[in-house]
Every structure is written in C-alpha cells, then in structure tokens.
Amino acid sequence: MCGRYAQTSPALLLENIFSADIDNKYNREDYEPSWNVSPGDNVPAIVEFDKRVLSRFRWGLIPGWVKKTSTLKPPINARAETLSSKPYFKSAFRRRRCLIPADGFYEWETLQVPGSSRPIKLPWYFKSQENRVLSFAGLYEIFKPQGSGIDLFTCTIITCEANSVLSPIHDRMPVIVDRSCWDIWLRPDKELSENETKEILRPAETSLLEKIAVTKMASKHSKPVFELK
Numbered sequence: 342m343c344g345r346y347a348q349t350s351p352a353l354l355l356e357n358i359f360s361a362d363i364d365n366k367y368n369r370e371d372y373e374p375s376w377n378v379s380p381g382d383n384v385p386a387i388v389e390f391d392k393r394v395l396s397r398f399r400w401g402l403i404p405g406w407v408k409k410t411s412t413l414k415p416p417i418n419a420r421a422e423t424l425s426s427k428p429y430f431k432s433a434f435r436r437r438r439c440l441i442p443a444d445g446f447y448e449w450e451t452l453q454v455p456g457s458s459r460p461i462k463l464p465w466y467f468k469s470q471e472n473r474v475l476s477f478a479g480l481y482e483i484f485k486p487q488g489s490g491i492d493l494f495t496c497t498i499i500t501c502e503a504n505s506v507l508s509p510i511h512d513r514m515p516v517i518v519d520r521s522c523w524d525i526w527l528r529p530d531k532e533l534s535e536n537e538t539k540e541i542l543r544p545a546e547t548s549l550l551e552k553i554a555v556t557k558m559a560s561k562h563s564k565p566v567f568e569l570k
Contacts, residue, residue, distance in 0.1 A: 359442070364397070376562070385441070402482055405485065438526050464554075477518070479497060482494075516541070
C-alpha cells in the first residue's frame with residue numbers, strides 16, 4: 342500500500358510540469374509542502390474538468406452515493422486488479438481519474454530482532470533516480486455532506502504489484518503513470534480499454550526508482566534524515 346508520501350513541489354512547478362491551470366477556488370499559497378503526507382490530508386491532484394487543472398482533494402475516497410460517513414474509513418488506496426469490478430471504485434475508474442504528484446513515498450520493512458519477540462519497522466524512502474516528480478494514478482469522487490452545501494472532493498491512490506526494487510520490503514506499490522499516458526488517463530470522456538488499462542496500471546520500471554533508508558522519519562515540515570550512501 343501507499344500510506345505516507347512526500348509532496349514538496351510548489352504549485353507553480355506542478356502547473357508547469359502537468360500543463361495545468363490552478364483551480365480558481367484556490368491560491369498557490371493553499372498548496373502547502375509536506376514531507377509526510379498522511380491519510381485525511383488535503384493533497385494536490387491533476388484533473389480534467391472543462392480544462393486541465395491543479396486542484397485539492399482530501400486523501401481518502403468517499404463516493405457521492407455514500408449516505409453515512411460516521412463509521413466509514415475512506416480508503417486511501419485502491420487495488421488496480423479490482424477497479425473495474427468493485428462497486429466502490431468502479432464508477433470513478435470509468436470517469437473520474439486523476440494524477441497525484443509526489444516527490445517520493447515511504448514503506449516500512451519489518452525486521453525481526455534476535456532475542457526479541459517484537460519486530461522493528463525500518464522506514465525506506467523511494468524516489469525517482471532523476472529527482473523528477475512522480476505521478477501516482479488516482480481516482481476522485483465528489484461527495485455532498487448533508488446540510489453543508491459544500492462539495493467535498495476526495496481521492497485515492499491506486500496500487501499494483503511491487504516491482505523488484507520494492508518487493509523485498511512490501512508486496513504493493515503505487516501505480517506511477519508514465520508521462521506518455523497522462524492524456525489518456527485524465528480524459529473524463531473515455532473509458533480505458535483492456536490493453537490501455539494493462540499498459541498504465543503496471544509496476545514501474547526498476548530503473549525509475551531508488552530506495553534510501555530513513556534514520557529519522559519526517560514531520561510535515563521537516564525533511565527526514567536519510568542514511569548516507
């Protein structure tokens with residue numbers, strides 16, 4: 342799964358990378374950088390409405406048909422293999438796809454300590470070897486809380502089987518959409534074919550990512566301490 346990631350790129354840079362205009366509901370200052378994006382946070386995402394925009398979504402998907410949220414734990418991840426069959430994600434997969442930019446993401450390796458019954462968890466940070474912004478495949482929904490009159494935009498990150506860089510640590514990884522597939526992924530008027538789905542929702546090439554051990558986890562506004570190479 343992908344439960345923590347970093348997104349420190351300023352809004353203007355994301356606009357330029359994704360050829361998007363900023364959503365007119367927000368200012369660039371609304372997009373605060375974070376070294377430790379957590380479930381429930383408001384995160385930047387790229388979507389196609391009447392044009393391509395950089396907007397903000399709450400991380401944790403709530404479909405528009407949900408009636409009661411008090412007991413709901415909005416999923417932060419959706420498995421690529423079941424998007425077209427699970428009712429919770431099916432509609433969004435067909436028409437409400439987005440890209441979620443990230444500098445990198447974290448996973449934890451479980452290690453057994455000799456002489457201890459309690460394992461420890463070692464955090465690792467995965468980023469582009471070329472220090473490029475990653476584009477996670479995402480879905481979004483528009484939920485209307487009763488009585489508020491304000492639409493709530495929410496999102497989830499799609500995961501797939503881990504590639505060989507991640508598999509020793511975790512069996513899943515976020516889907517990272519190749520730049521050549523951005524246009525087709527974002528089109529709200531197009532359902533993906535089986536071949537297109539397979540091409541986009543696959544593990545990243547092993548040459549894309551590098552992993553770095555983290556000796557001290559980040560807070561939202563402080564960079565984590567990475568192990569020296």
